[in-house]
Amino acid sequence: xxITSPMFHTGATTKPMPTxxxxxxxxxxxETLQGAPALKGMNAMFVLDVLSDMAAxxxxxxxxxxxxxxxxxxxxxxxxxxxxxxxxxxxIGVTEQLITDLGxxxxxxxxxxxxxxxxxxxxxxxxxxxxGSVDIMTQELVMLDAVLLAASRADAAWSGLRALAxxxxxxxxxxxxxxxxDQVDPAEPLEWxxxxxxxxxxxxxxxxxATAIAAxxxxxxxxxxxxxx
Amino acid sequence: MAFAPFDQxxxxxxxxxxxxxxxxxxxxxxxxxxxxxLARVILMNGTEVEAALFSHHFSxxxxxxxxxxxxxxxxxxxxxxxxxVNWLLPGDASPLETTLSYEQVAVDLTAWLARMEPDxxxxxALNFALLEDFDHLYRYANLYELIDxxxxxxxxxxxTEITPGRPTFIEHRHPFDExxxxxxxQTVDPLSRLHVMTITSAEQQTLxxxxxxxxxxxxxxxxxxxxxxxxxxxxxxxxxxxxLDPLDSWFANLLFHExxxxxxxxxxxxxxxxxxxxxxxELHLNMELGQLQEAARLLRKYEGREPLELLPxxxxxxxxxxxxxxxYVRDVLAAEIDLRADGLLIVPESELPSDHRxxxxxxxxNAGGSPTEEIINLQRDKQGxxxxxxxxxxxxxPALRGTQDATV
Numbered sequence: 001x002x003i004t005s006p007m008f009h010t011g012a013t014t015k016p017m018p019t020x021x022x023x024x025x026x027x028x029x030x031e032t033l034q035g036a037p038a039l040k041g042m043n044a045m046f047v048l049d050v051l052s053d054m055a056a057x058x059x060x061x062x063x064x065x066x067x068x069x070x071x072x073x074x075x076x077x078x079x080x081x082x083x084x085x086x087x088x089x090x091x092i093g094v095t096e097q098l099i100t101d102l103g104x105x106x107x108x109x110x111x112x113x114x115x116x117x118x119x120x121x122x123x124x125x126x127x128x129x130x131x132g133s134v135d136i137m138t139q140e141l142v143m144l145d146a147v148l149l150a151a152s153r154a155d156a157a158w159s160g161l162r163a164l165a166x167x168x169x170x171x172x173x174x175x176x177x178x179x180x181x182d183q184v185d186p187a188e189p190l191e192w193x194x195x196x197x198x199x200x201x202x203x204x205x206x207x208x209x210a211t212a213i214a215a216x217x218x219x220x221x222x223x224x225x226x227x228x229x
Numbered sequence: 230m231a232f233a234p235f236d237q238x239x240x241x242x243x244x245x246x247x248x249x250x251x252x253x254x255x256x257x258x259x260x261x262x263x264x265x266x267l268a269r270v271i272l273m274n275g276t277e278v279e280a281a282l283f284s285h286h287f288s289x290x291x292x293x294x295x296x297x298x299x300x301x302x303x304x305x306x307x308x309x310x311x312x313x314v315n316w317l318l319p320g321d322a323s324p325l326e327t328t329l330s331y332e333q334v335a336v337d338l339t340a341w342l343a344r345m346e347p348d349x350x351x352x353x354a355l356n357f358a359l360l361e362d363f364d365h366l367y368r369y370a371n372l373y374e375l376i377d378x379x380x381x382x383x384x385x386x387x388x389t390e391i392t393p394g395r396p397t398f399i400e401h402r403h404p405f406d407e408x409x410x411x412x413x414x415q416t417v418d419p420l421s422r423l424h425v426m427t428i429t430s431a432e433q434q435t436l437x438x439x440x441x442x443x444x445x446x447x448x449x450x451x452x453x454x455x456x457x458x459x460x461x462x463x464x465x466x467x468x469x470x471x472x473l474d475p476l477d478s479w480f481a482n483l484l485f486h487e488x489x490x491x492x493x494x495x496x497x498x499x500x501x502x503x504x505x506x507x508x509x510x511e512l513h514l515n516m517e518l519g520q521l522q523e524a525a526r527l528l529r530k531y532e533g534r535e536p537l538e539l540l541p542x543x544x545x546x547x548x549x550x551x552x553x554x555x556x557y558v559r560d561v562l563a564a565e566i567d568l569r570a571d572g573l574l575i576v577p578e579s580e581l582p583s584d585h586r587x588x589x590x591x592x593x594x595n596a597g598g599s600p601t602e603e604i605i606n607l608q609r610d611k612q613g614x615x616x617x618x619x620x621x622x623x624x625x626x627p628a629l630r631g632t633q634d635a636t637v
Contacts (some may be wrong), residue, residue, distance in 0.1 A: 005415075005538035012415040018573060019410050021350035021472070026416035065535030085533070109415045114476055120530075123480045128531050132292030 239518025275434025453600030
């Protein structure tokens, strides 16, 4: 089981920053990050920071998908989100293994990982904080938009790593990167989200239920449940 | 045996409402056998006030009906808990006597947290403000003798010494120097998180109390003293709240608040000597367990996270304890009286450059004199001495001994 939320009790570490105080024993020394032997010739600290950021995004993705799977009213979307939650968990494991293979600490939380978590948790919050002022159909679209944005960032991150693979030192490091990128298909969720969004927009644009003034919440819910049937 | 709060169902939140007669509890004596019973009441009142304020802030950020309803439900209960706790305060105690109890809380709570704190930076922040609250107790004690002719030791019962700390007039800092580094939510020891949340709530309640009770007095010196010390409490709230990690989400914060309340009621229950109050702590512990379960449910549903991803399964082994901390306070006073704040850092005064903003700020706010100094001068003029309760010997800082001028 990969680390789904790096915390004190999972052994999380972070690097010193002037604005942060770190509990003794939880500081990741800059020299350790810079000196990862497998990344000789590269900006090792930057690479490990980015991989921590990718792991954070996958962890947040898992939380996003679990939340949406429990809250979507449409059975097909529920199944899809649950399936993506499993994929995200697998991807966390792939990233953690890559970090380990490159001499890093999978429990390390970089500054960019913290920024990624803030961005992702705000994205997730956007799917429920304003739920009272959107109708059920729009709410489904908001959740799908969150997937589209999260998948877009994941795709950019994994595609970037794939493009960078030949720059890693030849041998175990490059092999590890190649092995990792070969296990992840970041484009599929993005393509699915894009296609599903188009479909949803089309369904709603042509829906007579949604435009009926007298449509009740039950009517709309029934409609949402049968989308894609 | 360790207490595992997530294994306890507690009382369902919907079943927690009480009648007015249950909330309008009989007050404690203004001179209870154990002054720390009053200290526990003051701390838990501040904790409930923070819970209600946090819930209000959260509620203003959402129109999600389920979340708003859940927050409203728990918040109304928290407000009932606040009444049941705070109404224990003795009606025959004056605002100044209650203030002395507040400062005893500030000293012995802060000192205990500092003693137990695993992060040296957070410990330093606690020590830094400890010396300031310690000085406030001395200033209010002198006001008490001056206007009521009584001695504060009647209230503190010699468990907390009364002698100058870092003189209050020196404590006024530019707002930019009141902000400390924050912990990182992923790496912070759970105990540190609880410590920072607890002390922030306690200082916030002290600030609220002085903000509201300062104008209760006729005497200009009393009004001035409250105004000056209330501003330091504002500094302390800024100081401590800046140590919380802004990365935590609304639901994570809700969970942490409930977990901390469970820890505090469990702690109060362990050590309470008044059986009637002990029963209240037990009841509120069971109520908080129910509220914690609801916070956990919301976290799971809306953030897809398990509470045990964020928190340890058990409470800290040692309950937060009110006890005498005389030697610790003395040691900190002797070693750290000359420390000042410089941006995010705490440094010796000798390291502040001559053009540092601290000097300019001091000049501005102390331009017409400082009520916290005036109260000691008035006492000396009237009594030929200031009031102290130094049970362990003279003040550890030579410059603060006897009837010498309380300045360093």
